[in-house]
Amino acid sequence: MEPIDLDLEEGELELPAEPMRLNMGPSHPAMHGTVRMVVELSGETIDKVDVQIGYLHRGFEKMCERGTWAQVFPYADRLNYVSPMLNNVGYALAVEKLCGIAVPDRCQWYRMALGELARISDHLTCTGAMAMELGAFTPFLWFVKARDMIWDILEEETGARLTHSFGRIGGMAAPPTPKFKEMCGFTLGKVLSIVEEGEKMLLKNRIFIDRLENVGVISQADAISLGWTGPCLRATGVDYDVRKAHPYLKYDEVDFDVPVGRRGDTMDRFLVRLAEIRQSMRIVEQVCARMPDEGPVSVDDPRVMLPPKEAVYSTIEATIQHFKLVMEGAKVPKGEVYSYTEGGNGELGFYLVSDGSGTPYRVRIRPPCFSIVSGVSQLISGGMLSDVVPVFGSVNMIGGECDH
């Protein structure tokens, strides 16, 4: 019998050549958060892509202009809802910079410890979710188990697992519980063993590696021009970390490394996050060793701090002070300030404008995700449709902060 592929040249198949337009999202299992991508495909290759955000827009900045300065904390929680403590601390530092308040040492250590715990939970979520989207469900469950252990600490400390609203202008809502250091030491060991186990499972998996390596590559110059910060920028080899470059709190007194990648591909972004989990653990250990057990966690400044509850119920002065702080808000001096911290995804900036009243005139957040997501279209165009999933997972888009 004659082989059927002999006369291929003569009767070549005419395939339709015009590009196909495909909608991914806004509700799509691979688009964590809600984002819509309109992709133009030729075959399975992406020619053009339009990333559309805004499906989670809640008018955050407009809402902030309606309440008092202290009422922004719950909104800040909901920016990056996997590491809310970092946003709390970032906003508190911004207002304190504008007021010229320096918080006590113990508070600074405490903020660092809680912030690093939040960072670990952020990275665990991102790496776990990314693995899950590529079909590795077990590491996701393990990482979420580890994240839950960290949230147990945060719940014990702040009373809430996720949206803590624990920061205050000039301190924290409460001092660390007596068991805090013990809990950290106990939990971090367990989290580390889970991370190591999950890592072993993923990084020895040929399929997983093949789907990440050399996928979604970005150059250093492009990443900087796109305004990338955080693990995504460090994966390209730029060692920019706000904690090292412009230390705030006590980051200049602790010893930690800034892990960087080499190629700027999806694999590097994955590995940088895993390495940062270990560095954050190192920081928490050092903080636990150095944080004093005694001393105030808030400044003694009646202009911004609420008086103790017993005094509110027993003296008229404290009642008036409490009333004025709650109803009019703490008065923040007239001026403007830009304060930046290292959030879960990169530089988290707050640009505050005050007209001297108890209500913010303008609160502008600089969410790290916004710039990173603006670069996604460049990362995925030219690639395969199936690469969208790992690339989008690795940039860790958080709808809350990206869409304001």
Add this chain to the structure above:
Amino acid sequence: MSQLVLDRLKTRFGAAILETHSAHGDETAVVTPESWRAVCQFLRDDPAMSFEMLTDLCGVDFPDRLPRMEVVAHLYSISRRHRVRLKTRVGDAELSPETVELDSVSAIWKTADWLERETFDMSGVVFREHPDLRRILMYPEFVGHPLRKDYPAQKAQPLVEYRTEEEAGLPLEKLAPFGPDEGMSFGRRTYTRSEEN
């Protein structure tokens, strides 16, 4: 440290730099809208400045002032580790206070593409020569610019009309839009459109 940047800007651009100040460790230069793009280009390309990163760009609305809109950019140099805040005041006060235009810097920094779209969407600054100036956070049918002070915070523009109480069969007094002062702090300033006064 970034005082150096301000000095250099003043010697290079002279009268185009309207004012400079430093407060809380942040250095600020206010420039004329005409020189906006030239200053940005200079700050990125000059080897002593090398601001490779546009960290942030936003608009701040001052309805009481004559050029009503302030466009604020925060620049950062990764190689030199310094920062500067660049501001300009725009708004054609005489002709129509609604029109606010500025040159786009999206050819200088790639991130300016989305940041300018956001500033246009939220504050209504129209960036000239922007490649693709669409709304980004709000939907295309949305009317107005929510972060302008005269946009009422309680205003809602639903694409699908809210149901009435008859349709729902239950009282709906707690559905949006809420009252303008519900849950608000005392002494809050509000702004209204001039034609409504």
